[in-house]
Amino acid sequence: MELVCPAGTPASLHAAVAAGADVVYCGFRDATNARNFPGLNFSRAELRDAVEHAHKHGVHVYLACNTYPQAGAEEIWHKAVDDAVAIGIDAIILADIGLLRYARDRHPDARLHLSVQASASNEEAIQFYHQEFGVRRVVLPRVLSLDEIRTLNQRIQVETEVFAFGGMCVMAEGRCSLSSYATGESPNMNGVCSPAAHVHYEERGDATVSRLGNFTINIYDSDEKVGYPTLCKGRFRAMDKSGYLFEEPTSLDVTAILPELADAGVSALKIEGRQRGKAYISQVVGAFRASLDKIAKGQHDARSKLSTLSEGQSDTTGAYRRNWQ
């Protein structure tokens, strides 16, 4: 399985290459990708240098251009696709069908991958993207079990990439409006879920209060670990009980089920976290590289040492095993 790793800065890309990534994915410094955070991402010149560095080390670079073009501003997205091809990117990760058509028509030789933001989770949807736009790989939404992935891989002609580590989502990828409702900015079109300008933390005695816009997301006691300030990971009160109504602040970690994912026919493992620092990249990529190398030798260590890097300092195998059912 190919190890696809995140990079939000040139330094992170260097860290990912050094730690053993097969592929590094990144985005331009604008709304064309789903991690449009202040100070993050690549200028055209930085990406050109980054691609040169990665290729020199035998590592591929993918560009995430996976938000939905805003009406009347499509040129920004078109230019991102054109520039990515000119720079020599190895694949472009897209979600919008208009943009997929643009890429197919203008750059018929470009390798196109379908972003998780497209939320294609069944055979018909994936075949449609493959037949209409020549998509060669699909990043599967985090809603499928191992058995479902295995069945899907037996029926489709394209490669599948699954999330292996990092932040979880409420499994409505590309369709979620929670952040947009609270802040007016959408992860799907502006590339920001819970934009930092709308996030506020307050230390209240020993407790930490997190807010998004006018919504209190959580009040963490002194002994509790903190999660991202997204509404889906908020703790709310309903019917006299307070708790995580959507999902708990926890990270995905598939270290324990890597052989099963390989057996299910998965082509690539994606590590989430372009917004994370290079220390995270080095440790997570290094750990997964070691695990994959062991599996290649017929060995497997199911224990993960990455919990300190996880959101809420806890991890899950998510929908792959569906332990909650």
Next chain:
Amino acid sequence: MTESYPSFTPFLLANPFIRNAPTFLVARICHHAMATMHHRYRPVFERIAEQEAFALLISPTDLDLQFYLKIDADHPELRPARHGEEETIAAQISGPLPALLELLQGSSDGDALFFSRTLRIEGRTELVVALRNALDGESIDLRSAVAESFGVMGPAAKVALGLAEKIYRQLQHDMNRTADALTSPTATRLLGLEKRTSAQAATMAEIEKTIQRRNRHTRVKPSGTAKDDFALPANP
């Protein structure tokens, strides 16, 4: 802005010296450190120049000293913070000095430090995020920066720094052992209390279930009289 509890690091031992150090000397060291950073890591300041100039309050939770950090592409500033300038501060970052230095060098992940609550942030989050990303985009090497700032005495400074780091690590080890020795009786007692509380909570849950079961069996059916606003009309 909030005051945090002190962190148990060897920097606590430096506080008597810091408290009594002449203000101009501390200000001079800060100024020199910032000038070195600005000269050596110019791209950090260029990257962050996309934002307007802003000031942060850096609060090491193991030092009796807070720093005023002004981020400006051309004229950045680092100095001891003064009372009464809270109004000019866009955000406050609090945490143990070793963690703050690791963050500066990119050897620790900012989100992980935040998840574990080692690091706390208040104020304009987007500016802190922008600074973190700009710093992380560079390969900052504090040891080399310090050595360079000593000019021809650089190699000697590097040796002295190596020795200081060794002493620091030994001190941290000793302080951790001391902390364990001091807290272990309380920790053992707490563990016992936790077990008893868990057992009592389990008993309470069982009692609650039993009461609910009994209530279900003994519940009186609604009478369905005209006085009952929610009663269905009687069958004709």
